[in-house]
Structures are given as C-alpha cells and as structure tokens.
Amino acid sequence: MPDIRLDKLVSISNSKKKINTTISFVDIAGLVKGASKGEGLGNKFLSHIREVDAIIHMIRCFDSDDIQNVNPNVDPIRDLEIIETEMKLADLESIQKRLDKKNKKNSTEDEINILEAAKNCINNDGNMEVLHENYSKNELHKIGLLSTKPKLYVCNVDEKSITKGNNYTELFTSKFGTKNTLLISADIENQINQLENEEKKNYMKMINLQETGLSTLIKKGYELLELETFFTSGPEESRAWTVPVNCKAPSAAGTIHTDFEKGFIRAETVSYEEFIKNNGWLNSKK
Template identity: 35%
Template sequence: MHLIHQSIKRFYTVLGRPSNNLASGIVGLANVGKSTFFQAITKSKLGNPANYPFATIEPEESKVIVPSFKLDHLHKLYESQKKIPATLSIFDIAGLTRGASSGEGLGNKFLNDIRHVDGIYQVVRGFENDEITHIEGNVDPVRDLSLVQDELVLKDLEWLEGARERINKKINRSPKNSPEFLEMHLELRLLEELEAHMYEGRKLSHFKQNWTEEEIKILNKHNFLTAKPTLVLLNVAPKDYLLQENKFLKKIKDWIQEYAPGDEVMLFSAELETKYNELDNNLQEFEAFCKEIIGKEKLEVPLTALPNIIIKMRELLQLISFYTCGPIEARQWTIRKGTLAPEAAGTIHSDLEKTFISANIIKFDDIKKMDPPLQESQLKSQGKIKRGGKQYVVEDGDIIHFKATSGKK
C-alpha cells in the first residue's frame, strides 16, 4: 500500500463560516419567483408563491439532495443495500424592497435573515407577464440586481460603521503596542479600505481575489452580507430556458462584469420546473412538452436546471464530497475544501477524529469505469488503494476507509 504524499497547506483563506454544514438563501425583490423556485427545488409546498408583496414573512427552510453520479456509480459498484446522499439547506427569504436597509417593507428583518445563510441565490425576473405584478412597475432585471446590491451594501456600511465605533472604544482602553492594540489597528485599516470600496456600490466579496488569513479572520468575524458568494438566477419563460436565450441576458452579464465581477448567472424557469415536478413520473411526456414549446426534435439543455444550480452553489461555498462505501450503505459526506483526513473522519463521528490513525483512500477516477462487484484485492494488487496520514488533504470524490484506535463504531 502506497503512502500519499501531499502538501499540508491548508485552505483557510475562504470567506464565510469555517463549517461543513453551510446553508444558502433565496434572495431578491418581491414577486420575482423566489417561492416558486423554492417549491420546485425542494419539491415541496413550503413557501408562499402568491401574487402580492410580502407573501413570505418568516423564512422557510428545507433540505435538498445533492445530485451525485459518483454516488450512483458507487452504490452499484459496492452493491450496497442503501444509498445515502448529501443534502444542502436552503432558506426562502422574504422579498426585499427599495429602502430595505432603512427598514422599509420589514427590510431590517429580511436583511437579518440573509445574515444567517452562507451563500445567496439571487433570483431576478426575466419574463414578461401582465398578470404577475412587479413591485417596481416593470420588468428590468439589471435595475433589480442593482437595487438589491445597493440595499445589501448600505446595510453592510451601517454594520461596518458600528464595528468601527466599537473597535475605537476598545483601542482607547487598551495598552499601546500590546498585541490586541496592534490587531485592532490592523482591523480598522482593513475596514476603512472596505468602506471606500463599498461606497462605490460594490460588494466586499469583489474587493480582492486573494485574501490573507488575517483578513479572512477579520471579515468572518463580522459576517458581512456582501461577503457571501452569490449565484444570480435569471427566472425566464420556459422557451427562453430551453433555448438558453433571453433578451435581458447580455445586459445582465455586462452589469455583472462591471459591478459584481466574479458572480455568475444561470438561466432557469420556475414555471417549467413546476411542470417538471408535476410530470416527474412521466418524463417522456415532459420531454415531448418541451420539444413542442421550441418546435425542435432535440433538446440541447437538461430537462431541469435544478441539479446544476445545487452543484454550483456547493462550488461557490467551497464544499466537496468524500464517500464511505460497503455492503450496507454507500454514503456521501460534505466537507470544505482543504479539510484534513482526521477532520473528515470527524464528520462521521467525533471519536474517529480523536483516535484517527490513517485512512485508506481510493480515487474515484480509478474505479469509475469498473463494473460490479468491486474487487478490492484487484485494486490492492494494482496499487490503487493508498494510505493517507494526519496531514492528508481530502479531495473531491475520495472513497475513504478510516482507521482509528478504540473509537466507537
């Protein structure tokens, strides 16, 4: 068995909570399709997709299954009795309005709800429908993107100013040249730079690409709204999604490039996703329905955009998966990028982290073309089962068997 030699550099420099259990929130103006999207992605009747503002007041929470073709393959390969996928928590947050940062439309409450999630699905409306009112009077996704970003930035500026006041009070009570005094001055200097950046209407996450560990530590302490990764979801008519075109798309991409560089936009249709769930047991009928909409015999996009939307959010949150497999179950586990093997073992049981010895690791690429049943003796003879120690950084797709001393099963 070979020992895996790998750099022990850790990926601490990631904005956000240092946790494997992260959540995303659906954010946007009222009446843009947030609750309909929430019901579609969670396949539930939670949320309130009514045709009036503030139909949702309290945030709804649900968990969605993380799609994984790797887990599907491993389930068959190991001939496991059960298949247990990972999940992602999603919150449906009430719609924002102009002036939310000043308390308009229960804005303070809704902005506070956003503070409790780690990643943002920002839904904007890109379809025309006279029967569905728009809180701003007409459909203009670029204006809506700018409006929401401005409200988040204004709230962060308010939060930042309060933080500066608290730090200055502490500085006045701290001995000069003490470690705490110097750390607080460093924090103030960073906050001043961020304030100047936000006064240009830009989010903190776009201030720079490579943050130092000290800067990350400071930002994560304050939990700023605009430091959270964002995926823009353009809610379009079914035909637009199936053809992957929309009259607003170019303007949106231009706006993102100038005012939110690094954010991405994906097309989806809440109307079409609802129909997909209704015909979940008859996908042939749904496929025929889609082909009729575009007048073509071949579809060039997935029938549903939701799996890719879930996977993309996990990428933005720096989440990856490792797997544990055997005859009883094949299970997918969620960790942050840069997690060491003992910490990954700890997601299964805290005893495994405390008493960790080593990990036997199989790379998914080494078995992805194999047919069941898996012969581990064959993998061993080919040197494809490797051993990782305490400094091994777990990679996406690793199949791992942990070894520990006197740990609970």
C-alpha cells in the same frame, strides 16, 4: 443532493441504505427599496440573510401580465442594484456601530482594518469585490458583511428562453458577466417536479434540457462555496459527505466522526473511477 455516482455505489456494494449529502436553500422574501431602513420586510430579510454562507439572487428576466411587479417594468439590472444597495447600506450601519469607540475594543486589529476598507468602498461607491483581492475568504467570512458574501445570479426566464436566454439576460450578463450567472425557468422546474421519472425524462428531452435547474444550481453552489464530495460505501450504507476543496484526510475523517480525526493514523482510499471500474473495493485493492 442528487448524485448518480452514489446510485452506482449503492448498486455495486448492494447497500441497504443510501444517504445523500445535503445543501440547504433558504427562500427569503424579496427586498424593496428602503429595506435597510425597515421598509417592507427589510429588517426580517436582512436578519435571515446574515446567517447564510452564500446569496443566490433570483432575477426576473421574463414578461408576464399574470405576475405582479412592484416596479412599472421588467429591469433585471435595476432589481439587482436595489438589493445590492440595500445590503451595502445595512453593512454600513453595522460597520459604523462596530467601529464606534465603545465597541472597537471587541474587534481585532485585522478585523478593524477590513471594516475600515469596507466602509471606504461603500462610501466611495466602490466595488466590494476589491476586498476579495486583499483579504482571504476566511477573513471576510468572519467579518460577516452581507455584501461580501459569495453570490450567484439566477436569471428566471420563460420556457422559450431557457437554452439561449433573451434580451433581458443579455442585458444582465453584459454588466454582471456569465461566470456566476445561470439561466433557470421556475415555471419549467415547477412542471418537472409534478412529473414521474419517465415523464420527466421525456419532457426534458423535448425541451432540450440536459439536467434540472435545481441540479445545476446545486453544482454551481458547491463550486461557489469551494466544496467537494467524498463517499463511503459498504453493505450497510453508501453515503456522500461534503468537505472543503483540498481538505486533508484527518479533517475529512472528522466529518464522519470527531473521534476519527483525533485518533487518525491513516486512511485507505480509492478513486470513484477505479472503484466502479473494478466493481468494488476488493478488486480495487489488488
């Protein structure tokens, strides 16, 4: 994960190595109507998506005669609703199996309550977000339903729509909101990836783009998953680590090594801003 803060730490500490934190994106083939019944790549898609922590929907919001579409026209709302419906149907099948009398004994009372609530939502065409109001993120994560996973919506636009959007994105955000919706142009990202650093900066400046779509997506992904970064820095290496927001010091230490958490006594820390301001650890401790 690109992070200019880590670059500055490497410079100040004169580190031999720089190790960025990582976030993995799994590119899964598109979903078609009937996927929950095995149409297209449906079953394979659904098995892959069950393993992820969050779902990013890449929604087409541009016109092009060069890009084939299984549907006769561009309709971002329809495309997303197809995917959401198929995930709900797959969840419903999973829920019914888990609530079957012979399988019910494998679930706790709390899990059964959540499954029943989810089943009612799906059968009544309800908003699955209601579950997030009644149950914790951890409880829903343990249940492992597709339709309750955190979601980001990426409106894939053409170059001229990257800053202000277009009619398709306006239509989409009028229904799904802007909080977890990003405008990204896959075409622009492809061009950026083929350029050297200086050319990349000039091109982004020319099209009035402050940062790449990938960087924006990573930051939003961290926010969605409620993650944050802390750093360790010294002559040998400067490294970024990922932990949950509001993680306690012993747990953060355990991210570095499990023995650190077991034998944790105390940790000396300094804010990134102070470290930079004082040009390193020694001056920051004074």
